[in-house]
Amino acid sequence: MCEFRIINRTALIPALALSAIALTGLASAPAQASTGEAVIYTGDQTPLxxxxxxxxxxxxxxxxxxxxxxxxxxxxxxxxxxxxxxxxVGGEVLVVQPGYGRVLPINSYVYYSLEFT
Structure with a gap:
């Protein structure tokens, strides 16, 4: 046997609207940019x-x-x-976590890239 309930539409519509706004805000929140410094050191007496x-x-x-x-x-x-x-995409060689350093594998006269999140 099925049971049906009468739903109060005046209460349901604002609740659905607020839920949709909350979910949209969560889905579109921008990523937080990194703060601090990343430093590349290439040897003695060279600028950082x-x-x-x-x-x-x-x-x-x-x-x-x-x-x-x-x-x-x-x-x-x-x-x-x-x-x-x-x-x-998919080409990262290594990941350096916050607060750590790493000697990078470098070939001569080649361009490299760093991605910050």
Whole structure:
């Protein structure tokens, strides 16, 4: 046996509208940008490359092959390192977590990219 209830439409419509607004707000909330600095060190007596509050994809090159290239992640989010330009999807080589550093695998005269989240 089926039972039917009469629903108060005047209470239901505002409740549905508020639920839709709340769900839309959650779904479209923008990602929080990283704060802090990411630093690339390429050797003694060379200028540091510093990214302040970085977002998105950043291309960089080391020019002539340096003895070492180190990334220091002083941001509050992970940094993804790519062995090619423009941060290709699925092409990350490694991830450097906040508060950590990493010696990067570098070839001579090649462009690289970093993605900040």
């Amino acid at each position: 490359t510093v990214y302040q509050n970085p977002t998105g994809c950043r291309n960089f090159t080391t020019g002539a092959r340096p003895p070492t290239t180190t990334l220091l992640n002083l941001t509050d989010g992970p940094v993804y390192y790519y062995g090619q330009r423009n941060c290709p």
